[in-house]
Amino acid sequence: MSAAPPDLVTSAPPVVEVVDLVKHFPVGRPPLLARMRRGAEQPQSVVHAIDGVRLEVSRGEALAIVGESGCGKSTVAKVLVGLLQPDTGRAAVAGHQIPLVGARDRAARRRVQIVSQSPWSALNRAKTIRHIVTQPLRVHGLVRGRKALEQRATELMEMVGLSAEYLDRKPLDISGGELQRITIARALAGEPEVLVLDEPTASLDVSVKAILVNLLSDLRRELGLSYVLITHELDIARHLADRVAVMYLGEFVEVGPVDQVFARPDHPYTRSLLAAAPSMDTLGRPPEIALRGEVPSAVDVPPGCRFHTRCPFATPSCREQRPQLEPRGEDRAVACLRINELPAHGLAEEESAP
Numbered sequence: 001m002s003a004a005p006p007d008l009v010t011s012a013p014p015v016v017e018v019v020d021l022v023k024h025f026p027v028g029r030p031p032l033l034a035r036m037r038r039g040a041e042q043p044q045s046v047v048h049a050i051d052g053v054r055l056e057v058s059r060g061e062a063l064a065i066v067g068e069s070g071c072g073k074s075t076v077a078k079v080l081v082g083l084l085q086p087d088t089g090r091a092a093v094a095g096h097q098i099p100l101v102g103a104r105d106r107a108a109r110r111r112v113q114i115v116s117q118s119p120w121s122a123l124n125r126a127k128t129i130r131h132i133v134t135q136p137l138r139v140h141g142l143v144r145g146r147k148a149l150e151q152r153a154t155e156l157m158e159m160v161g162l163s164a165e166y167l168d169r170k171p172l173d174i175s176g177g178e179l180q181r182i183t184i185a186r187a188l189a190g191e192p193e194v195l196v197l198d199e200p201t202a203s204l205d206v207s208v209k210a211i212l213v214n215l216l217s218d219l220r221r222e223l224g225l226s227y228v229l230i231t232h233e234l235d236i237a238r239h240l241a242d243r244v245a246v247m248y249l250g251e252f253v254e255v256g257p258v259d260q261v262f263a264r265p266d267h268p269y270t271r272s273l274l275a276a277a278p279s280m281d282t283l284g285r286p287p288e289i290a291l292r293g294e295v296p297s298a299v300d301v302p303p304g305c306r307f308h309t310r311c312p313f314a315t316p317s318c319r320e321q322r323p324q325l326e327p328r329g330e331d332r333a334v335a336c337l338r339i340n341e342l343p344a345h346g347l348a349e350e351e352s353a354p
């Protein structure tokens with residue numbers, strides 16, 4: 001067995017640890033007649049949402065997971081906060097094995113909080129902001145007495161840059177950006193060690209987005225938080241994260257320090273993902289591989305390397321052999337069979353499509 005990629009191993013105990021995580025979703029059912037003809041053993045179709053993901057996040061670190069829609073990012077997020085149970089593999093957050101069940105794990109559950117894309121769906125519109133923000137304090141018995149609750153609520157509002165006047169309002173009375181700050185304040189109320197941020201700015205205007213990204217950056221530094229940031233916006237990953245994991249069809253294909261990976265992407269998929277992101281041109285990196293075609297179905301995943309159907313460098317062996325995430329240099333890892341034969345950056349045009 002090959003050694004663990006060095007970028008996935010840190011000296012201090014990791015605050016998030018995920019090992020060989022697999023999550024498939026059964027979908028549809030063959031029609032009854034077909035099932036009878038083929039026999040009861042006919043396997044049901046499954047969506048390969050996560051297929052063997054492995055990662056570590058150290059204390060105070062921010063890891064971004066990027067990739068196209070449907071590649072499995074939110075499924076990883078949901079497993080980390082216990083909203084989904086993995087089929088196989090292990091996940092632990094702040095020293096507690098996921099899933100967190102029962103009263104014993106109550107204290108552990110507040111150590112990892114999720115902030116998702118839509119604050120509207122996450123908050124009870126009928127309740128006041130005061131009720132929403134203080135709920136974790138009451139549920140976990142963190143603060144007792146009305147005065148102390150009010151004081152903590154005011155503190156939490158200040159942490160997200162809002163005045164205490166907002167406490168009497170209801171979600172419908174405030175803007176989307178303000179509401180996302182409330183979601184963050186509520187997540188912070190449980191004094192988490194890890195925030196899982198699933199497209200936290202996707203529903204916001206550009207200017208509001210920038211303010212929220214700065215807020216998240218400040219909060220991480222001030223509170224020593226660790227982030228698992230899920231985003232399809234690469235510039236947000238670059239701004240907020242230390243490391244990035246590039247995901248394709250349920251697998252990580254490249255992991256490494258965000259500056260290094262974005263400046264010199266190794267995996268053909270990372271190269272094409274960056275080439276497709278206009279805002280990333282500011283790095284001065286030459287456009288490389290055009291991302292062609294649709295992502296294959298997560299039900300019918302390609303054999304071998306899952307990216308081979310879109311990869312200009314694919315050879316017949318890429319269609320048969322499944323690449324593993326292997327160490328590359330000190331702190332990067334790449335899953336590509338042809339990694340040592342690929343042309344230097346910017347030379348993609350020389351290769352022809354499979």
Ligand SMILES: Nc1ncnc2c1ncn2[C@@H]1O[C@H](COP(=O)(O)OP(=O)(O)OP(=O)(O)O)[C@@H](O)[C@H]1O
Nearest residue numbers: 025047049068069070071072073074075076232298
């Ligand atoms: N409950 C479910 N039942 C069946 N399939 C699901 C379920 N949840 C997710 N999937 C499928 O699993 C795959 C991964 O979904 P996931 O939501 O994790 O992707 P994502 O990377 O977060 O996408 P997006 O960027 O669009 O949010 C997709 O093919 C999706 O359709």
Ligand SMILES: [Mg+2]
Nearest residue numbers: 073074075198
């Ligand atoms: Mg998602």
